[in-house]
Amino acid sequence: MLRESLIKNFFLALSITAIATLAGIAFFLFKEAVPTFIKPHAISVHTFVPVVHRDNQIWKKSISRNKLRDVFTGRITDWKELGGDEGRILVISYSETTPEGKRWLDELLGSGSLAPGATRVESAREMKRAVIENDKSAIGFLDRDEIGRGIKEFPLVKRVSLFDFLFGKSWYPPPNEPPSFQIFPILFASIIVTFFAAIIAVPLGVGCAIYMSEIAHPKTNEILKPVIELFAALPSVVIGFFGMVVVAPLLQKYFDIPTGLNLANASILLAFMAVPTIASVSEDALRAVPQNLKEASYALGATKWETTWRVVVPAALSGISAAVILGLARSIGETMVVLMVAGGAAVIPTGLFDPVRPMTAAIAAEMGEAPRGGIHYHALFAIGVALFVLTFCINLLADFVSKHYREAGARAA
């Protein structure tokens, strides 16, 4: 008996390990994604950053854009208000007539004007000297590359808000300056690519399922079923490669467009990746329709097609819906195809032949360049979380729909 319980506990331990690690997937995704919204990241105004004297310990802290504006317009006059030691702030700025001053002041102050007591300088050298001479009271701004000895960057930081992240329209990852992490264009790209893929894949997949379950000879099915399985097994990188070397030039030639790597190409290829799932799951649903329903229909004088279309398909509709949902989940999560053929532009597309960058492609393409622990790295994990939540919900929906169908089927039988 001891042996029996040992064996049981052995299996228990292994399954706990497996399930805990799988549950850990969500944990680690969230853990890496959350800093996107908590940790402020240093930004610059054009290429300029605020600077202070080395001895002013304030540089160990950071300043928000609003506070920095208040400093430069003279609304904040004491270091204490920024969390430093008590002391007057002396604003040093390039004068409004220099290109540096114009760019910084226009961008930061907008219509406001520079603080009344501000010192004006004409060049980077004068700026550095002024900051060093005025010791702890000075704040100025410099090109990040110009910062020299005795001067420290006083980080101007920004926090990504969840609302902006989800609904903002600009995804400008570094090295764009300032970077912006707003995923709406890439979320939209994922959805639109999948939508067009569905337009192709649903008729093909469902049609093929109807053909296999209702029309085809069993011998035909012996060929068709393995074909569908092999299709599902084709590595996505090969399909993406096919899209690059065959579909893209064809599109370019026949539609006379600058590049064949675009939304349309990605949708076509994704459709063929979704078809196997849609076809095989729909086929199971169609086969599960009880024979007596069909016989009743034939007995009323319906033709085979009328029976299929008016009796079998409606009876299996929830199963078919679940199949479609699963197929679409697969297209949304597909990475290599969209990475290779979608074109990669992180903007909201205006036409069928515009290049796009879906979420999966953004993660795969940018992760290599994102320094670990940086804001970009965390933002890419936040996309991963969005993708995880999205596909998880879609799968739950498919589960729910197919359960519903099973109950409806049971009632019908």
Add this chain to the structure above:
Amino acid sequence: MQHNNTKQNMGWRKIKEIIAHTLMRITGVILVGVLMIILLFVIIKGIGAINWEFLSQFPRDEMTKGGIFPCIVGTFYLTIGAIILALPLGVATAIYLSEYAREGRLVRIIRLGVSNLAGVPSVVFGLFGLSLFVVTFKFGVSILAGSLTLGFLILPVIIRASEEALLSVPHSYREASLALGATKWQTIYKIVLPNALSGILTGSILSIGRAAGETAPIMFTAAVFMTFRMPDSILRPVMALPYHIYVLATAGTHIEETRPLQYGTALVLIMLVLGVNSLAIILRNRLRKRNR
């Protein structure tokens, strides 16, 4: 009147049926056609590149010449590593869930979670592997990190396939065995597992094929553009077939010059994956016949 109407319409209804059936048949033809086009295209373009040198040598001259030997070896290591992790864990979990665990809310939730994880995009598993294995465990970009990532990618698939296979063994078998005085473990080991073996094997082989062909999960965890030596430890990065295709086709300065190598690599990968899958299909059909 109604009857008359039906009679007149019978011809039209027949025609409608023929049209509809033809349309359905066309969808099947399109599917077979597209698969054939992709396969034939890669085979015809790739077969010229394949020779002994291509299979047995390192890339040379900035990837424009030489072979893909390190990629084949790398893919082999990664796949073996994944299966070593996922097979025992997956089968053990399935055995526990279907044979030992008391059917209840917890088991239902676990089952739902596992089947949903099987649908989570592979690139998300790549992120997970990057965060846990590469960064937290400090394995770096390595065979170990990549194998573990691929292993957890196929784990839900293996759990689900194995559980299905175990649940399909009729309950009467277990009862008969227990009635003869066998213990629970003896019943599982001697009766349930042998009957479920075909299903478990098919599921596992299919997932091997999947692991071998996946690119996104190994991009951040295991694969690199180029290694000059064979990896001498599991903490080294490797080259891999799918990643090699991606890199040659999209990056670098010699995209056009390396086309033949790209076709060749794609062909090798397809042969590998389809070979593994055909094996699973043959195995399943054979066992299905035997069970009949």
